[in-house]
Amino acid sequence: MLEKINAWIDDTNRKNYDRRRACTEFAQAFAGFYAPEFLASAYFVVTDDIPRPDFPELRQMGFGDFMDMPASGTTYKDTYYIRSSAVSALRVHFHELVHVVQWRELGALNFIQRYMKEILTCGYADAPLEIMAYDLDKRYGAKVDAFDIPEYVIRNL
Numbered sequence: 001m002l003e004k005i006n007a008w009i010d011d012t013n014r015k016n017y018d019r020r021r022a023c024t025e026f027a028q029a030f031a032g033f034y035a036p037e038f039l040a041s042a043y044f045v046v047t048d049d050i051p052r053p054d055f056p057e058l059r060q061m062g063f064g065d066f067m068d069m070p071a072s073g074t075t076y077k078d079t080y081y082i083r084s085s086a087v088s089a090l091r092v093h094f095h096e097l098v099h100v101v102q103w104r105e106l107g108a109l110n111f112i113q114r115y116m117k118e119i120l121t122c123g124y125a126d127a128p129l130e131i132m133a134y135d136l137d138k139r140y141g142a143k144v145d146a147f148d149i150p151e152y153v154i155r156n157l
């Protein structure tokens with residue numbers, strides 16, 4: 001199942017390759033939080049149809065509610081998909097970039113496995129990978145002094 005999801009993700013990112021935009025445009029807004037080199041290696045796609053691996057097996061495993069949940073954004077590896085209604089919300093970009101770091105640090109299969117386990121055992125709102133991302137985007141929204149987000153994520157995973 002992990003391999004199947006992983007392959008679906010690669011396929012989805014490949015299909016959207018020409019539509020993605022580099023996150024370098026947030027260099028100023030996220031200065032001190034995300035380095036320009038990191039932002040240059042992360043991408044986003046604006047869409048009102050956030051892609052989901054809607055496999056029947058996943059619904060059987062109990063991910064139905066999660067898959068039907070309306071999300072502002074979803075991150076797959078180095079690319080996140082964001083609704084046009086959320087595209088001007090810097091906190092959503094900030095949040096999804098936390099997930100880009102998590103994906104990178106854990107590795108794709110580990111991230112998928114851990115994220116799925118957290119959703120099933122804790123629920124979306126209490127999933128530790130989500131709590132970390134929400135906590136950090138909230139701090140950014142509260143205008144705290146800038147600190148290195150990738151470094152923080154790596155230390156706290």
Ligand SMILES: [Zn+2]
Pocket residue numbers: 095099130133
């Ligand atoms: Zn999230």
